[in-house]
Each structure stands twice: as C-alpha cells, then as structure tokens.
Amino acid sequence: MTCFECGQGSLVSGVTDLVGERNGESFVVRMEGLKCDRCGFQTIDSGQSSEFTRLVSDGYREKHGLLKGSEIRARRSRLGMTQQRFSEYLGAGVASVKRWESGQIQDKAMDELIRLKTDPLAARENLRALEGQVPQKYVLSALVVEGKDIELTLNIGPYFESHPVMRMDSVFLAGDLIDNACGMAA
C-alpha cells in the first residue's frame, strides 16, 4: 500500500507508537500497525482500530486508577458470571458491561462499585472505613448544672458488632447523674 503521507514509500506491517486521545488527554500506545518504509509515517488499518481504541482507553484508565477492560472481564469471570448476570449484579445495563470490557471507560463511581462487589478485600476495607465514620455515641441531650456539663448519651457502637445489642447502661448512668444534680440544685 502506498503511503498517503509522502506518496512515495510503502506502508508495511510493524510495531508502531501511535498517539490517541481520550477525554482531552493524549496517550501513546504501542501496537502492531503500518509504517512507511520511506518517511516513517505510522498508521493502522480499519481492522486494527478497535484494538487501538481499547489500548487508548486502557492508557487513560491506568493513569486515572480505573480498572482496565481486561481486569473487569477477569473479575467477572472469577465470579463465574455471564455479562448479563454481572450487569444485574451491578444494577447496570448489559450493554454497558460489554462496552467496558471492549474499551469504553466506566465512570469513577461505577469503578468503585465494581471493586466493592468483586473484591472481598476492597469490601472489607470499605466496611472498616465506614465503621470509622460512625460515632460511638450519640448525645441525646446536654445541659449544664452548677457549672458541670451533663450529657445524656446513647452508645451505638455495639450496633456494628456481629450480634447487635443496644446497651442502655450509659443512658441510665447519665440519667442518675441528672437526678442527683437536680437534687443538689433544688
């Protein structure tokens, strides 16, 4: 095939470094393509364009910490799910699952969901972070008696234990303190 850049050389198969763009960013991908033996011009034929698209997407995903298409497919396979079943599992459309695996970029929120639903470690890490976000006790009411802060609290830490038991002792204790404090004030 004659090079359509210089019009003199021939385009021959070989390893090429091509620049692709995704979401306004450029990525260089190395793949089998066509190279001019005279001017060095590089391109791909139409049969190689889906591979090119996939590689550019993966470049973007790698840079932005998103799962690559092959990684999503591998996670789905590990769970023994078809694309249809996997899409139901995620609450997404099956067309989306197909597109992610072949190169379309999933958004950050969906990437997070895929990790949480396919990786036990990520799920466990998320649970730990969530528990760290939950306050151990809630202040139901607070008052100041004779310069002392009195808080009526409810301990909700046990709610996240495997056998949830709501302990009320802290509430009763605080209640006693309030009774005594009121007695003294009267």
Ligand SMILES: [Zn+2]
């Ligand atoms: Zn050329």
